Amino acid sequence: MTEYIDLKTPLNDSTIEKLKAGDKVRISGVLYTARDAAHKRLIEMIESGKDLPFDVKGQLLYYVGPTPAKPGQVIGSAGPTTSYRMDTYTPTLIKMGLKGTIGKGGRSNEVLEAMKRYKAVYFAAVGGAAALIAKTIKRVEIIAFEDLGTEAIRKMEVESFPAIVVNDTKGGDLYNIGREKYKMPY
Amino acid sequence: MRRINTEQIRDTVEKLCIDANYNLGDDLITSLRSALEKEESPLGKEVITQLLDNAEIGRKEQVPVCQDTGFAIIFIELGQEVVLTGGDLREAINEGIKRGYKNGLLRKSIVKNPLDRINTGDNTPAVIHTDIVPGDKLKITFDAKGGGCENMSRSAMLTPAQGREGVINFVVETVKSAGANPCPPIIVGVGIGGTFDYSTLLAKKAILRPVGSNNNDKTIADLEIELLEKINRLGIGPQGLGGRITALAVQVEAFPCHIASLPVAVNIECHSHRTKTVVI
Structure with missing residues (x-):
């Protein structure tokens, strides 16, 4: 459990299929950010046939709304937000080639099914460890929806961003595995 | 005047x-350190260590x-x-x-x-x-x-017949269904009694007590101890990845209520419990 798997984005199916629930990873490369309001707009763009601000194929989406950066820093604190609020939007993006999402908390059956069918994984980052996580973010650029402030879509370059695989492409679920292992009767 | x-x-x-937002309270840090000692899951320990490191960065670098x-x-x-x-x-x-x-x-x-x-x-x-x-x-x-933990909060109007056991079941079920969403290890604020609205205010006030403190009323303090024990048997653990420490504390506030009612409210607070008080 102490070994890390190094991942470099973009990711392909063969890399994704090797990941198992419980694997600890360190992600380097590009992450795109989006949370509630940005997802709503992305899906509206897809429904009206418009091109998205970035190509989701092979990419990872990080659910985050950072604090403003201090002068001289690229970003403020930037931990994950709760993922289930994005569940209604996620299957559409996975179907378009998104290879994974990063957040915290459980996903819907629809998202889990989409991940199995189209080969994608769900990673958890440690919620509330926002100052620690921010240290792995090296460059940030707002690429869409600047009017949304913290909810704008950002392209982030990260180095050794820490995460853990919660849901893999075979149906493995770390939240269930973990809970079953430690639960006690009462 | x-x-x-x-x-x-x-x-x-x-x-x-x-x-x-920059400096977590000493009561919370003490509670997290004690959780680190009690946690049996290696992954859970790793999460709590990261939370303590993160708190240190907040304090040293003066960032949220x-x-x-x-x-x-x-x-x-x-x-x-x-x-x-x-x-x-x-x-x-x-x-x-x-x-x-x-x-x-x-x-x-x-x-x-x-x-x-x-x-x-x-x-x-x-x-x-x-x-x-x-x-x-x-x-x-x-x-x-925080929005994530507030979203996992619930309230219910129980019947007097449901009593203490009904309260326990409602609180434990609320934490169970919240799972990993509210950033465990959590602080569970519970309000019992009053009216529909007042029970939720009591629950929020309960969160603001020093972390891990017990109610002065022994019957309520016993309820807090029993709830914490039951919640920590759920196995949810730090960040929901499995473990012994799902909640750092359960804090209950009570108020008289109508002969027909037993209001109960559960206000969940994430481990990132940021509160400060000043008296002028």
């Missing part, structure tokens, strides 16, 4: 927002410990011998919030209309609770309430 200028309240609120710097919740206890001068109290508080969130580089997380969802841009308005109390002091408590 004692005069307090609302400009002093504004400046105090500004400092409270920043202090709470969590990116969700919260809804600004303000509790005012205003001594009845105090005369406020210099302007409107609510305006002063909101101006303090505005300045604190701007100058402290905190996130602006409030939308003006729940349906239109346009950001107010300055994290105002605050939710302000005001109590008039005896004396000539003014006590201001600030709490940065």
Whole structure:
């Protein structure tokens, strides 16, 4: 459990299929950010046939709304937000080639099914460890929806961003595995 | 009579927002350290260690410990011998919030209309609770309430027949269904009694007690101990990845209620419990 798997984005199916629930990873490369309001707009763009601000194929989406950066820093604190609020939007993006999402908390059956069918994984980052996580973010650029402030879509370059695989492409679920292992009767 | 200028309240609120978001309380840190000792899951231990490291970064570098710097919740206890001068109290508080969130580089997380969802841009308005109390002091408590844990909070109107067991089941089920969502290890605030609305206020007040403190009423303190024991048997663990420590504390506040009712409210607080109090 102490070994890390190094991942470099973009990711392909063969890399994704090797990941198992419980694997600890360190992600380097590009992450795109989006949370509630940005997802709503992305899906509206897809429904009206418009091109998205970035190509989701092979990419990872990080659910985050950072604090403003201090002068001289690229970003403020930037931990994950709760993922289930994005569940209604996620299957559409996975179907378009998104290879994974990063957040915290459980996903819907629809998202889990989409991940199995189209080969994608769900990673958890440690919620509330926002100052620690921010240290792995090296460059940030707002690429869409600047009017949304913290909810704008950002392209982030990260180095050794820490995460853990919660849901893999075979149906493995770390939240269930973990809970079953430690639960006690009462 | 004692005069307090609302400009002093504004400046105090500004400092409270920043202090709470950068510097976690000693009670919380002590509780996290004790959780680290008790946790059996290696992954759970790793998570708690990261939370302690993160708290240290917040303190040393003076940055927010969590990116969700919260809804600004303000509790005012205003001594009845105090005369406020210099302007409107609510305006002063909101101006303090505005300045604190701007100058402290905190996130602006409030939308003006729940349906239109346009950001107010300055994290105002605050939710302000005001109590008039005896004396000539003014006590201001600030709490940065994160959205993720607030979303997992629940309330119910139980029947008197459901009693203590009904309360226990409702609280444990609420935490169980919340799972990994509210950023465990959590602090569970419970309000029992009062009315539909008042039970939820009690639950929020319960969160603001020192972390791990027990109610002075022994029957309520026993309920807190039993609830914590049961919740920590769920196995959810730090960040929901499995483990012994799902909750750091369960804190219950009670109030008399109607012969027909047993209101119960569960307000969940994430481990990133950011609250500070100042007495003027």
